[in-house]
Amino acid sequence: MSATLQNLVNQPYKHGFVTSIESDVAPKGLNADTIRMISTKKKEPEWLLEFRLKSYEAWLKMEEPVWPNVHYPKIDFQAISYYSAPKQKPKLKSMDEVDPELLRTFEKLGVPLHERMALAGVAVDVIFDSVSVATTYKDKLAEVGIIFCSMSEAVHDHPELVQKYLGTVIPPSDNFYAALNSAVFTDGSFCYIPKGVKCPMDLSTYFRINTEESGQFERTLIVAEEGASVSYLEGCTAPAFSSNQLHAAVVELVALDNADIKYSTVQNWYAGDEKGVGGIYNFVTKRGLAKGVNSRISWTQVETGSAITWKYPSCVLLGDNSVGEFYSVAVTNHYQQADTGTKMIHVGKNTRSTIVSKGISAGHSNNSYRGLVKVAPGATGARNYSQCDSMLVGQNSGAHTFPYIQVANNSSQIEHEASTSKIGEDQLFYFAQRGIDAEAAVSMIINGFCKDVFQQLPMEFAVEATALLSFKLEGSVG
C-alpha cells in the first residue's frame, strides 16, 4: 500500500455522524421502529426509509436459506443490535502496544512497516501529512467528475443517483440476507463514473474505511455510465477483525453501454481459531448488471478468511455482446467452510461469460463451488466457459462442485472443465530434495494453481495475495 493509500486510511468521514447523535447503540432486536431509528439517526430522505421498511416486510416473509453446504448454529436475529455509531478503532501510541500475533502476521505477509502501523491502529499522522495527501487524491477524482464516497455521504450529497440505482440489481426481495441488508444497512461505499471517463487509478476501500470498524451490513453501489471504466478493490490482505459475527453485505454494480467494471476482492476476515471457534459468518450478495451493449463486469476474488463464506458474485448479461467474468480463489483451512461461486445469466445476444474457480481446502475445512450458467431464450449466440479446479491439502479436507447449467437456447455454447488435485507429500519431498523447504514449495504450487486468477488482480494485490495464501496454509502440509 502506497503512502497515499496509507494516509487516506486515517481520513475521517466528511459527514461522519458520530458527533451528531446522542445515543450510540440501538437496543437489540429488529422491528419497524429500529429501522425508523436508523433512518432518523442518519437523517435519511423519506424514500430511503420506505425502501428499508419494504425490505423489512419482505424479509419477515422469507426463510433463511439452508441449501448452502455450510453448517452453523441458528442465528438469533433478535439478539443483534442493528445500529451503532461507527467507532474509531482505539489508537495505539507505538508498535509495542500491538498484539504480537498480529505483528507476526504482517511480517509474514511482507507488509511494509509504516503500513503495519496504520493497519494495527498506530497513529501515523506524525509520519505523513495525511490531510494533504487525501485532498490531492480527492481533487484528482473530482477533476474528472468521479464520485467516490461513503454510502451515507452519497445519500446526502447525491440522493438522485442513489435512488435511481439502489436495489435495481439486487432487489430487496432477492434473498434473505439481501433483504436484511436492505432494511438495516448502515454504511458502505458509493462510486459513480460519469460518461466516457476512465478512472485514472484503482479505487480502494482502503481509502475510506480502515480506521473504522466495518459495518456489519455494508452496502456498496458502483455505477459506470456509458463508456466509463473503473477498477475497484475491496478489502486487504491484512487480517480483519470485527466484533460482529454476522456480516451480510450487498454489492451492486451497474455498467451501461460500453462500460467496464472490474471488481477485485481480497477477503481475510477472522476465520476462527484452529479448532473452529469464533470467526465471522460472511453472507454476501454481489451482483453486476451488464446493462448496456458491449458492457463488461468482471469479478475477481481471493477468499481466505471468515469461518463461513456464502457468496456468489454474479453477472446479469442484459446488453447485447456484454461480457461477464468471474475469477475466484477460495482457500479454507482448519474448520472453515466456504460455499462460493457465481451465476452468469445470459439475456442479451452474443453475451459471453468466463468462470475460473480455484478452491483450495486444507485442514478439516470444506470448500464448495456452486455455479449457475443460465441462458435465456433470446440470448442467441451466448457462450460460456467454466473451469473449476479444486486442490486438497492433507487428508481431512473436502472439495465439492455444484455446477448448474440451464440453457433455453440451442445456439449457445457451454463448456465446463473440472479437476481435483492434491498437494502430496511426495511433491513436497521432491522440492525438499532440491533444497526448497515446505513453505516455499507450497507457495510455488499454490501460485501455479492460482495463476489464472492472480493475473487478473492488480499487480500489488497479486503479490500480497500470494503471500497471504502461503501464510494461510502454513503448517497444513507435511
Add this chain to the structure above:
Amino acid sequence: MIYPDSKIVLEVRGLCATVNGTEILKGLDLTVRRGEVHAIMGPNGSGKSTFSKILAGHSAYEVTGGSVMFEGQNLFDLAPEERARAGVFLAFQYPIEIPGVINSQFLRLTYNTVQTHRGKEELDPLEFDDYVREKMKLLEMSPDFLERSVNEGFSGGEKKRNEILQMAMLDPRLAILDETDSGLDIDALRIVANGVNQLANKDNAIVLVTHYQRLLNYIVPDYVHVMEAGRIIKTGGKELALELESRGYDWVGVEHKAVAGAVA
C-alpha cells in the same frame, strides 16, 4: 575413479529401516569416497530405492538402526532440504509431476536456493535463462521444456533428462541416480551418460542404481554392489556387473548364504 587417500563422502554402517512397520533395510554397509562411481544392482524390491530415499530424507521411512555419515557429519541431523543444499542429490526413479508450476521457475528457485546456502550469487531470471539453456545443451534438451509444468506430461525419458539437468545445475557432492537409465532410448542413454560423465570429478561421488550393464558401458563404475533383501551382500569391480548380466542374481545369494553359514 579411485583416488588413494581420497576423503569419505558417505559412510553407511548397519543401516536398518522400516516402512509402515515392515523392515526393508536390514544392516546395510557402504563406503563411498570422493571421485568414485559406485553401482548398486539387485533384484526388484531389494530396497535400492528405499535406501536412496532414506539418504535424501523421505519421511515415510523410519530409520531403526545404524548410522550414516555424510562428509563427516551425521546425515540424520539434517532436514531433507538441508541435505540437498549440503550436496546430496537424488535423481528419482519416478520423478513426480507438479502441475501448474513452470519448470523454468522451479529450476531457478532450486538453483538460487542452493546457491544462496552455499554463499554464492543468485541469478536473475535472464541470467538464469542463459545458464540453464547452456546446461540443457549438454543433455540435448529442447528449451521448450522450460515453459512446461514440472515433469507434467513428460515422457519417461524426458523426466529422467530433467533430473540430470538438475544434477548438472546443483553440482552435488553425492549424486544418487536411481534407475536413471530405465526409460531412456539408446541415443538418450548415451547423451545422459555423457552428461553424467562430464559432471563426475575428483571432488564428488556418484551412486548409480541400475539393473543393466548397458548404462555401465558408458559410466564405468569403480565398484559394483549387489543388494538383496535390504543388505549389500557382494561387492566387486566393474566385471561383477558383467557376471550378473550373464548369470543373474541367484548365485550371489547362494554364495552369500554359504559364506554366512561357514562363518556361523
